[in-house]
Amino acid sequence: MVGLPAMVGQVLLLVAGLLAAPSAQQSPAKPFSVMTWNVCTGTNSDCRFYRASALELAENIGRYALSEPVKPDVIFLQEFCTGATGTLELWLERRTGRSWSVGSWGLTGADGKPYACHPDRLGRPRGAQSIAVAVAGDAATFEIRPLPAPPWYVGRAVICATIPARKVHACGTHLSSGAAYDDRQPGAPYRTRQIARLLEIAAKPGHRTIVGGDLNVAPPDSGYGSAAGRRAVAPAYRAYQECDQRGARRTGGWTRAGRKLDYLFAPKGTVRRCHVQRRVTLSDHKPVYIEVAL
Structure with a gap:
């Protein structure tokens, strides 16, 4: 005959097992992926994408979004053109069978006028050079926030997409180049301020942040580039x-001309995979892909 203390102990063990069962059966974190690519289509005649049509841009961006080992849920683009935004969204929807939404922002010059992409090869206007964030599937809201920028050159901004269904805040940007016509002062003052402000904007309570793009600085432990940029x-x-x-x-593989300029940051401990497609020759930058577990 089982004594009362032993019976109570067995009951408690049974209850503990039942309470623990649901947590053991919890589904694993779902992967979430982001791609960033400076497509170099706006004004740089050294790039093969220079003066590409809206359809050519959409097809090639879409191809690299769909054909690589990491399939992005979000795409960050730099040196894109506002005139191709709708074409990209439509192409992605037709080829993936998913709904897509694309937020974009066109750069402005020191005079406040749009910083125009050069016309396509048939002479058709392509809008302003832009940054863009494309989101697949889930409903998203977009917010454009300005970043500090030299008053003598183009403005800078960040586009953030809030995706409530995944509790993700995804922010893409393109920072000053550091060239003589841009953040030209010693100490990289504008890129320093841009990154500080970018991190403030990207942090969103209750959401996991993924932030990146073409930051135009070298990694801190890379040993190349300006010390101020690092x-x-x-x-x-x-x-x-x-x-x-x-x-x-704090370093990584190169993304342009032997140096790393393109970044994707995610919460620590969530990165599952990183991929850089170096076979790309359409742009002077290589697409970067991240897969995270959220």
């Missing part, structure tokens, strides 16, 4: 994990 991006590494980060070293 210092400027260090706070992003303190707050997040970069897609191609090599262990504790």
